[in-house]
Amino acid sequence: VKRSHDVPEDAAFFAISPWLDADALYVRTGDLNRAGFAVAVGMSVPIGERRNYWLGPFVRYLHILQQPERIGFDNHDAKVLLVGLSLEIGNGVRREPAAVVASNAEGRTVTKATYYCPDRDNDTVPDHVDHCPDVAGPMDNWGCPLYQKIVVKKDKIELKERIYFAWDQAVILDASFPVLDEVAQALKDNKGFRVQVEGHASSEGGDDHNQTLSEKRAEAVLDYLAAHGIKVERLKSRGFGSSVPADTNTTLAGRENNRRVEFVVYFIIVDEGSK
DSSP: OBOOSOOOTTOTGGGOEEEEEEEEEEEEETTEEEEEEEEEEEEEEEESTTOOEEEEEEEEEEEEOOOSOOTTSOOSOEEEEEEEEEEEEOOOOOOOOOOOOOOOOOOOOOOOOOOOOOOTTOSSSOTTTOSOTTSOOOGGGTTOOOOSSEEEOSSEEEESSOOOBOTTSOOBOGGGHHHHHHHHHHHHHOTTOEEEEEEOOOSSSOHHHHHHHHHHHHHHHHHHHHHTTOOGGGEEEEEOTTSSOSSOSSSHHHHHHHTOHHHHSEEEEEESOOO
């Protein structure tokens, strides 16, 4: 005998289900027939809103009557007391959805706002993270085409190889034309970029000489880009002489790095507005 499991959901205490069980037993062992009985009491507590599972403690008493008496055997009644936990599994209780009570409140219209990230080159890379928002490129290259000799970053164009000049002159050697051609192509692809070309030198020679040489080399690169289709309004040049060394000037290798043609010219994106 037990209480029904279908108790209102908000009656948590009354969901506990006590139960009582009584059984009459017939026990046969070999040619011996015996009578017995079992009684149990316990309670079950629901687990989960659907009440598919019930768990609770119980106590069960089992008594087997030992008759008739037999010589040479223990003729006492068999008595067993069990204490344990019971687990019930069922279909649960189906809850009807709560009724919606109509009110006289004045209805209102809710407009759902839709937000999207601009992507003007339609390469699935949003403009706010796209380093090349005017030309399509893969996500793993920050939305830029896979150039061979340069890398377009958010604030500059890095060169993968050196720019070679004639010794102590602002004359670009032919070997550096391919990398500058690729810079020009990147600027054509990204028409919103305006760049500043920066030249650097080692500490050999006087400061005035190094300053003048770095300025003329930066101007030479600017002129090359202008001659290859980039509007002058998008270009600026500046020389730093030996004021911003990348390495020590006390060794031959360090001075070579400071005359770093690879790093002598930096292309820094000033803004992204002029075409």
